[in-house]
Amino acid sequence: MSRGEVETAGVVGVVLAAGAGTRFGGGKAVARFQGERLVDRAVGTLVAGGCDRVLVVVGALDVGAVRHAILVLNPEWRSGMAGSLRAGLLAAGEAEAVVVTLVDQPLIGSEAVRRLVDAWRDGARVAVATYDGQRAHPVLFSRTAVADLLPTLSGDAGAREFLASRADLVSVDCTGTGRPDDVDTVEALRRLSS
Template sequence: MTTGAILLAAGFSRRFGSIKLTAMLPGNTTVLASTSRLLQNNVDELIVVTRPALFDADVFASTDIPEQQIVLCPDAELGMGHSLACGIRALPAHWDACLVCLADMPFIKPSTLQQICSRADRSRIVIPAYQGQRGHPVCFGRDFFTELAQSQGDTGGRDVIKSHPEQLDLLEMDDAGILQDIDTPEDLPACQ
């Protein structure tokens, strides 16, 4: 099984007030650098989807993401679904499963990613949960890639999940990080 990750990093940070991917975290690392490093250390391969304006603004300068792993999504303003579809269409043919990860969620434990990857399967959707609440990242098997490539708007992979309840694998985790994202500057100290 080759399990890669798509890191969705094309958002507009409207509630944050500035580009939250460049916000600093403890350890003097940016949100984007922290999240991408977490994934690089725990999945087989990584693709990062962003919009051209963020790429041109040197948002990636603080990361060690090779340029060939960055996919530009020109219609990212139409919603997360478009970014997801763009990333899915760029996947290498040898991937068996894919974690769909959000760039503003750097607090997930490495062991959580490892457990999700260990349950990856071509015909399953693995969803982590914390105290009964579903979180991220969600791992989609290869069987769902064609449907995910049609994603639109802000629903991301939710429609695909709803269409395949019999293929869901809910994985209860002891990791509140699967629910912690960064929406406003106030979320930074609360998560430290």
């Protein structure tokens, strides 16, 4: 498992994939959907959406090599999503913007990523994808927003409270570009596949 830090890289994508996937029965990141591992699919979505580099935050599971990505180890993955998000944001270094997505949402489309990046280029500091008016992933943080976010991260809530407190949050309509369905169980993955 390699570790790396991206010093300056424009837009960096971060895939959160460090959890044990207990409800899934383990190994969620390497589970296959439409012939592709979930982790590879998430990386491909970020690359196709315009991210210059992609980091995959891992912890509970050794996912092996991931094409077009740098693996970032979160040794404190048991502490929850906030720890993994922190590890990814810190590894992104001086990225101008970071697009965060989850490994267990295989129907997120690259167009959603592209729309967030476009919103950032138009001046958004924090942007979140919405589907039929509901906030979901991916989420984009500018470099200055990352600096504001890092001290607030704790537990398993990730950036939820931070996003709720931002008056400058830009909602980007991504309806029709894909769906943010979570795959928390093997049965949920089967349903998406049928």
